[in-house]
Amino acid sequence: MDEDASNRASSLPWIWVIEALASFKQVDISVLHDLIELTPELPDDLGKNMREMLALRCLEYLFGPTNGTTTLDSKVGFDFSKSCEDVLQCILHETSLSDLKMARPELVKWDVHPFVTHKRACMPKLALQQLKDSILEGIHPYADSLKERSGLAFTSAGDGIPVNNGNHNALTKRVSGSCFYTQLMGAKGNSGPRILENGNQLLEKDPCNRNLLLSKRERNGSATESMVGDFHENQNILNDCDDLHISAKRQKQCAYSAFQSIEENPVPLHGTEMLEDSSARVMPVTEREGCGLIKDHIGTLKEGMVLEDVQDEHTASVRCGHNSDGTFHHNESETHTTATMMLQDPSTDDTCQNISVNKDKDYSEHSIEPRSLIGSLPPYSATVMVQDTSGDEPCQKISVDEVKDDSEHCAEPRTSSGPRLNKTLEDDFHHNQSETPDSSTMMLQDPSADEPCQNISVNKDKDDSEHCVEPRPFTGSLSPYCAAAMVQDMSGDEPCQNNSVDEVKDDSEHCAEPRISSGPLLNKTLDNESQRNRDHDFQLKAPYAASLDGSQQKIIANEAEEVMDRCCEAETSSDSDEYHNDRIDVSKKKHEFLRSQCTYGHDSLASAGCTDHSFCMRCNEGGQLLVCNTSNCPVVVHENCLGFPSRFDNNENFYCPFCAYSLAISEYLEAKKKVSLAKKELSKFTHMGLKHQPKELIDRVHIEKHFLSRQSGNEDPLVRSHDHGHLEEIEGDQADHGGEHVNEVNDLQCRRSMDDMQQAEPSESCDNVNSPLREEEAAVTTGTLNELTKEKKLEEKVIQECLPLRALKGHNQEPADHEDDGDNLSCENTDFTPVNQRQVEEGIQEEVLGQRIADPPQEPFCALNIDAEGTSGDEINKSIIHDYSIRFRRQERHYTYPAIPQLRRKKVPWTAEEEEILKDGVQKFSNANDRWKKILEFGGDVLKDRTTIDLKDKWRNMCKRSPKPKS
DNA sequence: CTAGGGGTAGAA
DNA sequence: TTCTACCCCTAG
Known part of the structure; x- marks a missing residue:
């Protein structure tokens, strides 16, 4: 047999399956996508109907359920004579990806629903259905043989095989109530189409279907060749052999591009042999044959997919085996063949299957993600996916794990995960066929099944590295209705039970997409999560x-x-x-x-x-x-x-x-912690550098530490040991504090330090005796005045030593003597008090010192350095110093740079003496240009702590209070 | 540098 | 809430 012909023949089952699946709305679009991914390269001249069906599904997906509703007048309609493919292409061509991703504003303009509705109604009979019909009706050349092999022999054509109108919807109609027929078709779903058009039709339950297994199990694979031969012998070239290559692409595009991007998947031509389109002709194929085809095909599929049958269907949460080789595992249980599904009626009543689907979202392309595989799969699809074995009871357990990958573009929580059927086949698709009665395929389960017991566990795992599903507890149970609800046009009478059907927005879709969420008790794996x-x-x-x-x-x-x-x-x-x-x-x-x-x-x-x-x-x-x-x-x-x-x-x-x-x-x-950690690290880093800094800096650190200790009431280590101690010692509790919080703390500390300084002032200069003690800390600090006096002298010395160096650093000046050297006043009244509990960062020092030098040191000032976390970067420090540097009283106020927000001075009530002096001064120097300055000088010690501005303000207030003193 | 206006914060 | 001291800004 020609290899190409063989390939083409082997492609047919895929086409049938995809077409059949696509015909059911219950099958999530992502499932189709995955299936397409799994599908080998198909001759482009085959499967036109399949592509059409896929395009239709894409349209429905994009525009939501038709529901027979009419659309707005202004919308753009389509000619019914056009194919779905063409329409889809047209829409996609004119609709940007972003629109597709988002709220599909662009899609609104299309009036697709009538078109879709029409196409739905006009869809030709499914090839699969035709095949079955031909077998049952004896039209197929090998009808007899195929009947036997497929199990259809047990039914008579008169049983009303639901071969119908060519419309896939026909599949939704139960063909026969015959139990016998059901047995034939039903075990694997042939008991009449129970597929629901909208997911809300009640399907008939057919309990009599278990015997079919036997017939199935006896099939052998010999049919494959027969099948192929049959193709060649009997299949004529069908009308829709067209433009294979493009069509094959389109087929994928329907699934892909509608959502994200179109992946170029060159489909090599498989010769020129024209095969009959499955949709155009009944293809009498026995179950066995179909199975054989599938099997053969699968066997030759990429990486050699293997269908695995897992014994324990109940282990819904059983970990899907890690198949590092990324193969598609499907173990056929015993004699069950996957091909059977193709011929089987979707209306499986008692399918017991456990399906564990592991999904990996690691799609390199923007493709549709497999989703809702389980929940949305109609009986047909389920049948396709899995062969029912012998389940009598519809109870189903399915574990679907979703492995989320970072690389995914459609980061969307989805329902299930369909088997990851992409080309790489990295994901495992485990299908556990249950031999036990209470495991049934939810995928096969009709939404309207009488026994809706279905258990589905859908797990999402975001662990990139994990491609296999961890065994998870069975957490939720999905009723058929819920499964149906996962489909967009869900409608049903039965409420969902313990299931969650979520609709989420995907960047690749415009419609909220149904998904199955994890059961409420499902514990999410957190190990790999942030x-x-x-x-x-x-x-x-x-x-x-x-x-x-x-x-x-x-x-x-x-x-x-x-x-x-x-x-x-x-x-x-x-x-x-x-x-x-x-x-x-x-x-x-x-x-x-x-x-x-x-x-x-x-x-x-x-x-x-x-x-x-x-x-x-x-x-x-x-x-x-x-x-x-x-x-x-x-x-x-x-x-x-x-x-x-x-x-x-x-x-x-x-x-x-x-x-x-x-x-x-x-x-x-989290961010705060990072900041804290970064600051710590930076602090350590800079501390290492500090160890090599000039002694002055170290000394200065000691000063800071001293003040810090003083604040905390600890004995000043500076006094006891002036040589030891580094910033690490004063790094401390606040290391863990967030920046903002630190600011608050620093603010307080700053004020306290200010108070300290103000307390210290009288102790040194003793000329501000009328300044009241303004802080509670005063009592505490005054208790250590003597000690402080000593300390201050030492500090002053250190500061004086440090100043030139700092000036040099900050202003590129030569290490000249400080211009204020010898000006004791500047030091006595200056508590260079970095109040922070951390070491002072050098950058801050430079800024502060720069400012200090810029200002005439005649006026005492205090530069309060507040570094939230000790040494930090320049930017941070600048910011901090901007916020927390304090200009002490008497400091020249007219700064041009930096504009440092300052803490307010402590309020110093004006004394009567001051007011009197002020009055006198105003009267005396009323005509002076710089009267406030002169008044200040005139006031001498009385107005020692006032500034010209103070005088001005005070005078203003006095004038307000009593206009009389106005001069 | 002052005047003037406006604002803020703390205390009463 | 009011008062007061302090602060900031702008214009001259």
């Missing part, structure tokens, strides 16, 4: 748990404690505490909110523990909802119900206001 996420998560878990039930109230309490613990661990500053408290508060608020929402309106909500993500928590209505991306956060809300424009993070994840706030706090605290 602290931010951890904080966020636990912060969110509490309210959520609290909102659930009493048993989970404890969780809240515990988590609240945990929150507190974390708070205490993470931060020590009051600022941090404040935010931690805020987080607690927001947690409580969220709790209350959820509680209120639980009791409001929705019984289903309440019964479901407020986990129903189908309804807005604000208005309790459905629609396109924003789902908080935080795991376990049940908040689902309309964008309009937010009250503010929704925002998304870099990954286009939405966070509810509660989580967003909590997240912001976490990030803030």
Whole structure:
């Protein structure tokens, strides 16, 4: 057989499957995408209908469910004669990616719904269905053989094989109520199409279907060749063999480009042989044949996909094996063949399957992510994916883990993860076929199944490195309805149970996309998550748990404690505490909110523990909802119900206001910690440098330390030991404090230091005796006046020694003697008091000293250096000094640079004597140009602590008080 | 440098 | 809240 012909033949099952899957709205678009990814290169001349179906799905996806609604007049319609592909291409061509990503404003202009509706109605019969019909009707040349092999032999054509109108919808109609037929078709889903067009039709349950397994298991793979041969012999070239290459691309584009980008996947031509399009002709293929094809194909697929059958279907959370080789594992259980699915009726009643899907979002392309695989897969798709084995009961357990990768472009929490079926096949797709009755494929489960028991565990794991799903507890159960709800046009009568169907916005999609969220009890793996996420998560878990039930109230309490613990661990500053408290508060608020929402309106909500993500928590209505991306956060809300424009993070994840706030706090605290750490490190770094600094600087550090000690009431190490001690010693408690907090502290310290200086002044100059003691600390500090006097002398000496050096550093001056050398006044009245508990940073010193030198030293001044965290960068220091440097009283006020905000002087009430002098002076020098200056001189010691400005202001006040003294 | 206006902060 | 001292700014 020609290899190319073989390839083409082997492609057919894929086309059938994709077409069939695409025909069902329940199949998430991402699943289709993944399937396409998995699909080998298809001859471009095949599968036109498939592509058309995919394009239709993309259109529906982009524009939402048609619902038969009409559209606005101004919209741009499409000619019904055009193909879906063309329309999609047209739309995509004219719609920017950004529009596709965002709220699809551009899409509004298109009036696609009528077109889609029309196309839906006009879709030709599925190739798969045709194939089955041909077999059942005996049209197929190998009908008899195929019947037997496929199991269709057990049914008669008269059973009403649902071969119908060519419309895929026909599949949704149950063909026959025959139990026998069901047995034939049903075990693997042939019991009549139970697929629902809209996911809300009740499917008939057919309990009689287990016998089919046997027939299936007896099939052998010999059919493959037969199948292929059949193709060659009987399949005529179909009309839709066209433009293979382009079409093949389009096929992917339908899935891709509609959401993100179109990945170039050159599909090599596979010869020129024209094969019959599956849609155009019935392809009688037995189950076995189909299976063989699939198997063969799979066997030759990239990296050799292997279908694995996992025995224990119940282990929904069983870790999907790490298949480092990145193969597609599918173990066929016993005689189950995947090909069977193709012929099988989707209406599997008792399919018991456990599916564990591990998804990795590590897509290098902007492709659609597989999602909602489980929840959205209709019976058909499920059948395709997995062969039902022998499950009698519809109970299904599925564990779907989602591995989020940083590289993903569609950072979107999704429901399930479809098997990662991209080309690299790095992901494992594990399909556990259950032999036990209570494991059924949720994927196969009809949304309207009578026994809706389905368990789905969907885990999201953001661990990049982990491609395999960790075993997770089964946490949630999805009812068929919920599964259906994952599809956009979900509609149903049964409320979701313990499932969360989330709709999230994806950057690649315009419609809120349904997703299955993790079950409420699902513990998110935090190991690889940042602290931010951890904080966020636990912060969110509490309210959520609290909102659930009493048993989970404890969780809240515990988590609240945990929150507190974390708070205490993470931060020590009051600022941090404040935010931690805020987080607690927001947690409580969220709790209350959820509680209120639980009791409001929705019984289903309440019964479901407020986990129903189908309804807005604000208005309790459905629609396109924003789902908080935080795991376990049940908040689902309309964008309009937010009250503010929704925002998304870099990954286009939405966070509810509660989580967003909590997240912001976490990030803030995180950032603060980083700042603190950086400062520490910088401090250490600079301290190392300080050890090699001139002695003056070290001395100065000692001075600072001395004042620091004095502030804290400790014995001044400067007095006891002037030689030891470094900045590390005074680095201290505040090292952990955040910058803002430090500022506050420094502010206080600054003022205190000022007070200290003011207290020290009279002790030195003793000429300011009328200055009252203004601080409580006065009593304390005065107790050490004698000591301070000694210290001050020493400090003054040190300062005098330091000044020239600093001046040099700060102003590029030669190390000339300080111009004020010998001016004791400047020193006596100057407490160069770096009050900070950390060492003074050199940059600050330079600035301060520069200013000091610029100012006439005749006037005492105080430069208070406040360095939040000790030595820090110049920028930081400049900022700090700007904020906290203090110009002491008497300092010349007319600074041009820097404009240093100063702390206010301590208020010094005017004495009567001062007022009298002032009055006299005003009268005496009323005509002088510089009368205030002269008055000040005139006042002598009485006005010693006043400035000309003080005089002016005081005079003004006196004039206000009694206009009489006005001169 | 002063005058004048306005503002702020702390104390009463 | 008011008073007072202090601070800042601008114009001259």
